[in-house]
Amino acid sequence: MLVPPMSVPAGWSHHQGVSLLDGWFPLTVQIAAAVLLVVAIGWRTRRWRLIWLPASVAVAVLGAFLVHLYFDSQGLATDPAPRSLWIWVGVTVGALGVAVFGWRSARWWRRGVAIAVVPIALLATGIVLNQWVGYFPTVSAAWGEITSGPLPDQVSADDLASMRNTTRTTGALVPVTTPDSSSHFAHRTEYVYLPPTWFAGATPPTLPVVMMIAGEFNTPTDWIRTGDAMHTVDAYAAAHHGSAPVMVFVDAGGSFNNDTECVNGSRGNVADHLTDEVRPYVISHFHTSSSAASWGIVGWSMGGTCSVDLTVMHPDLFSSYVDIAGDAAPTAGTTDQTLSRLYGGNAATAASFDPVTVMRKHGPYQGISAWYDDTGGSPTRGHHPGGAGGGGHHWTRSAPSGGTGLGGRGEGPDTNDQGQAAQTLCAENRTVDIACQIHTQPGKHSWQFASTALSVSLPWLASTIGVPGA
Structure with missing residues (x-):
């Protein structure tokens, strides 16, 4: 017979805080990344829409494929990753493509948005990866590990x-x-x-x-x-x-x-x-x-x-x-x-x-x-x-x-x-x-x-x- 898990005592705080596995924070980061990417893309010129935007999309697909291929070749996981991970890898690479390919045709403020969306998309990718493996349950746990906290x-x-x-x-x-x-x-x-x-x-x-x-x-x-x-x-x-x-x-x-x-x-x-x-x-x-x-x-x-x-x-x-x-x-x-x-x-x-x-x-x-x-x-x-x-x-x-x-x-x-x-x-x-x-x-x-x-x-x-x- 299975013994039920022990209850968490009052005052226990090691895993309390803003969740990285569910709740408002992961969703907020993903929405922010998506909105900023749309703003960074914009309508712009005909040349942008016909040449450089499709090039950014192609780079995104290629990037997601290569990362998937690397995972596959290196034996980096036991269970298949969620499709959302590869989507967000593609979004991150695509955001980088938008910033690079669209730099000349963008106004100064759109350049700023294009630069900002890359780390936010990367954060969203990291959150999806973390949701898959459950490595960091909360923001405070992640910070403690990264900073080697007590x-x-x-x-x-x-x-x-x-x-x-x-x-x-x-x-x-x-x-x-x-x-x-x-x-x-x-x-x-x-x-x-x-x-x-x-x-x-x-x-x-x-x-x-x-x-x-x-x-x-x-x-x-x-x-x-x-x-x-x-x-x-x-x-x-x-x-x-x-x-x-x-x-x-x-x-x-x-x-x-x-x-x-x-x-x-x-x-x-x-x-x-x-x-x-x-x-x-x-x-x-x-x-x-x-x-x-x-x-x-x-x-x-x-x-x-x-x-x-x-x-x-x-x-x-x-x-x-x-x-x-x-x-x-x-x-x-x-x-x-x-x-x-x-x-x-x-x-x-x-x-x-x-x-x-x-x-x-x-x-x-x-x-x-x-x-x-x-x-x-x-x-x-x-x-x-x-x-x-x-x-x-x-x-x-x-x-x-x-x-x-x-x-x-x-x-x-x-x-x-x-x-x-x-x-x-x-x-x-x-x-x-x-x-x-x-x-x-x-x-x-x-x-x-x-x-x-x-x-x-x-x-x-x-x-x-x-x-x-x-």
């Missing part, structure tokens, strides 16, 4: 000693610089959440840990700022006398647009960083449990794929995972693209990070459990290899994809949507004695769904990894 309840590691023997109503967030001496993976600052009970005594209790992994385009603060993880875990702690897991918000990308899928490959030795550097660092610096039974992983989108991979590859380090709308295997486009981008063409390395292949090679597991959460509403866009009882991904050269999914995901013969991926992986789990359950909820592939999925799955995960009082 995170909720952030404290310095140097202050922790003075905070011992205190009673807190919320946890504390500590920025940490984990080593990279083993992986040589150039990562950004990572963060550790310490629940109220961590501060209660003279020495820290030995608590379970949850590793939090974000999606493809990510920063280590995404689960905190956009995924609302601090509110979710604080609410859980408030309902359990201050007890909650320690959470470590890791960097699985190194940069915002580096889709590593948490593998060791040409984009960085991310798996080694998470298992050989982050995990020992958290244990030694925060006195957490070192037992695999006390370590779980929560991942969203790309991070969901990571959660499966890391657990089945390292059952001596992790015992439970929550896969929120992840793929069936590390994916960075079509099979050929993934093999090239992630593994430098090395099929053996690719196979070593394929969850189904790993599970079948390992055989029966002990004490491992899995939770899959997906929107359950996206149509199948491809054929998964072998279905629920079939083989894993076969890392061989394949013919060019003829699918229609955006960004390579769901395009080739070896990929499918996340709902089917959950069915496939759970079926494979059961053949090797991994207890699993699948949950589907309404929503789309966005951070808002990820946030809800975290609040729904956290009580189960806390119980599974042995949080006191769970």
Whole structure:
């Protein structure tokens, strides 16, 4: 049975403010861009109407097509983008064309309007893109991310000693610089959440840990700022006398647009960083449990794929995972693209990070459990290899994809949507004695769904990894 999402307590303000996902602000920006573009175009001369205005329209269509083509070739999305995104890309490029091609025939004030409409149209495009992925829920959240504003309840590691023997109503967030001496993976600052009970005594209790992994385009603060993880875990702690897991918000990308899928490959030795550097660092610096039974992983989108991979590859380090709308295997486009981008063409390395292949090679597991959460509403866009009882991904050269999914995901013969991926992986789990359950909820592939999925799955995960009082 699904546990309902926790309610937002009074006074919670991290996601309050002017919405970027709906309401008056997005509509106002779009209307302003459209009106200003019409004014910038004007009637003007016959030459403008017959030559330069059609040229601006042609540039707009070409620009939208090229951006769409870039998305498609780089594997930049799991689900197809809304048509409105390509429309607004075209409007933005077209506005730039109007400003350039119509400069000589425009009066001074129309030139000013033509210049002004370009950034406003670009803002409208960004809003549509954000509505698709749900990255920034409000203007204040976007501003905080862009300006690297303070995170909720952030404290310095140097202050922790003075905070011992205190009673807190919320946890504390500590920025940490984990080593990279083993992986040589150039990562950004990572963060550790310490629940109220961590501060209660003279020495820290030995608590379970949850590793939090974000999606493809990510920063280590995404689960905190956009995924609302601090509110979710604080609410859980408030309902359990201050007890909650320690959470470590890791960097699985190194940069915002580096889709590593948490593998060791040409984009960085991310798996080694998470298992050989982050995990020992958290244990030694925060006195957490070192037992695999006390370590779980929560991942969203790309991070969901990571959660499966890391657990089945390292059952001596992790015992439970929550896969929120992840793929069936590390994916960075079509099979050929993934093999090239992630593994430098090395099929053996690719196979070593394929969850189904790993599970079948390992055989029966002990004490491992899995939770899959997906929107359950996206149509199948491809054929998964072998279905629920079939083989894993076969890392061989394949013919060019003829699918229609955006960004390579769901395009080739070896990929499918996340709902089917959950069915496939759970079926494979059961053949090797991994207890699993699948949950589907309404929503789309966005951070808002990820946030809800975290609040729904956290009580189960806390119980599974042995949080006191769970």
